[in-house]
Amino acid sequence: MSTGEKNLTSRGRATRDRIVETAARVIMARGVAGTTIQDVMAEAQVSTSQVYHYFSDKAALVAAVIEFHAGLAEPAEPADPDSVEKLERWCRNAITTQIERDFVGGCELGSLASELAETSEGVRIQLVQAFARWEAPLRRGLRAMRARGELRPDADPDALALALLAALQGGILLTQTRRNIDPLRAALTTVMAQVRSAVITPSP
Amino acid sequence: MSTGEKNLTSRGRATRDRIVETAARVIMARGVAGTTIQDVMAEAQVSTSQVYHYFSDKAALVAAVIEFHAGLAEPAEPADPDSVEKLERWCRNAITTQIERDFVGGCELGSLASELAETSEGVRIQLVQAFARWEAPLRRGLRAMRARGELRPDADPDALALALLAALQGGILLTQTRRNIDPLRAALTTVMAQVRSAVITPSP
Numbered sequence: 001m002s003t004g005e006k007n008l009t010s011r012g013r014a015t016r017d018r019i020v021e022t023a024a025r026v027i028m029a030r031g032v033a034g035t036t037i038q039d040v041m042a043e044a045q046v047s048t049s050q051v052y053h054y055f056s057d058k059a060a061l062v063a064a065v066i067e068f069h070a071g072l073a074e075p076a077e078p079a080d081p082d083s084v085e086k087l088e089r090w091c092r093n094a095i096t097t098q099i100e101r102d103f104v105g106g107c108e109l110g111s112l113a114s115e116l117a118e119t120s121e122g123v124r125i126q127l128v129q130a131f132a133r134w135e136a137p138l139r140r141g142l143r144a145m146r147a148r149g150e151l152r153p154d155a156d157p158d159a160l161a162l163a164l165l166a167a168l169q170g171g172i173l174l175t176q177t178r179r180n181i182d183p184l185r186a187a188l189t190t191v192m193a194q195v196r197s198a199v200i201t202p203s204p
Numbered sequence: 205m206s207t208g209e210k211n212l213t214s215r216g217r218a219t220r221d222r223i224v225e226t227a228a229r230v231i232m233a234r235g236v237a238g239t240t241i242q243d244v245m246a247e248a249q250v251s252t253s254q255v256y257h258y259f260s261d262k263a264a265l266v267a268a269v270i271e272f273h274a275g276l277a278e279p280a281e282p283a284d285p286d287s288v289e290k291l292e293r294w295c296r297n298a299i300t301t302q303i304e305r306d307f308v309g310g311c312e313l314g315s316l317a318s319e320l321a322e323t324s325e326g327v328r329i330q331l332v333q334a335f336a337r338w339e340a341p342l343r344r345g346l347r348a349m350r351a352r353g354e355l356r357p358d359a360d361p362d363a364l365a366l367a368l369l370a371a372l373q374g375g376i377l378l379t380q381t382r383r384n385i386d387p388l389r390a391a392l393t394t395v396m397a398q399v400r401s402a403v404i405t406p407s408p
Binding site: 029030031032033034104105106110111113114115117118124127128131156158159160162163165166167168169170171173174176177178179182183184185186187189190191193194197 | 234235237238308309310315317318319321322328331332335360363366367369370371372374375377378380381382386387388389391394395397398401
């Protein structure tokens with residue numbers, strides 16, 4: 001969190017948000033290494049003193065961009081996907097999002113992780129936390145299913161949640177590169193088949 | 205392929221290889237956007253005229269780096285993994301590689317795809333071809349299993365091959381970020397469980 005973020009006026013908050021959203025857009029197009037604070041200033045039409053009022057340096061701005069994408073990655077629905085139907089909906093949403101984007105852009109958080117995982121320990125930990133916010137509802141949902149006796153005792157909810165997140169990340173990257181939905185669909189469908197095979201069918 | 209690559213003397217070939225390997229190393233550390241031809245020249249200890257003798261511009265050098273990683277991604281064993289045992293070995297190799305690297309660096313081809321998929325259509329197609337060289341043995345192996353009647357008729361070898369490649373890409377990215385093997389292992393294990401469930405057990 002950048003200095004003073006909590007004490008911003010609503011106008012200050014709006015300016016800060018505009019800088020972060022602009023930085024997120026520029027970074028998605030050019031990568032972190034290809035983006036300067038000057039680029040963001042020009043795009044967001046803010047002055048040097050405005051940018052440095054909110055962000056001490058480029059690293060602070062990049063941290064805010066990761067936080068921005070981590071927030072977007074959180075599910076729109078507050079409830080955890082704790083049934084096959086809800087997990088299927090989660091997969092369908094991911095597929096629909098990529099189709100609506102014409103497979104362009106990939107996963108913002110995945111791209112940032114790919115570019116930044118080796119740059120600093122602080123950034124790496126922030127990325128771990130961002131992915132964890134994405135994974136947590138899946139893990140809680142699958143754990144709840146097992147706790148209710150809906151999954152076989154030998155099913156591993158944590159491993160299935162990780163496999164779903166990995167299928168999403170790898171699937172989006174291949175779908176982005178190929179410009180078709182097959183990789184993401186195949187990846188998610190395969191993991192979901194495994195989830196379904198772990199479901200205990202109630203005896204009639 | 206850069207100008208004249210086919211007509212190089214062995215010394216010329218060695219110099220070109222050194223430039224490409226150095227560029228690959230520098231790009232993995234700093235990204236394509238953060239790497240200049242000057243950086244590569246300094247690291248490889250070659251002159252401007254040497255670099256431009258082999259590569260007309262940075263794009264040509266980046267194309268050679270993608271080709272370099274695509275070649276490394278090809279399996280060491282020429283035979284396709286056309287059994288559960290061979291597919292398991294493929295997975296174990298991927299896991300061992302990441303453990304031996306201390307989870308650092310991620311997948312070179314995945315990182316390049318993440319950074320470059322939107323930069324130019326030519327580069328995107330080169331990345332598609334690079335991933336295809338990785339995927340092809342998996343697809344041929346799974347197709348062979350089905351053709352021999354070892355997989356259920358409703359099993360989709362192409363989807364399983366894509367799911368394995370996606371699990372690998374997403375699993376490596378999460379494993380790199382978290383610095384532990386759990387995501388890659390969970391991703392590959394889950395897809396392989398699905399492969400195994402498609403195997404027809406011979407009747408006794």
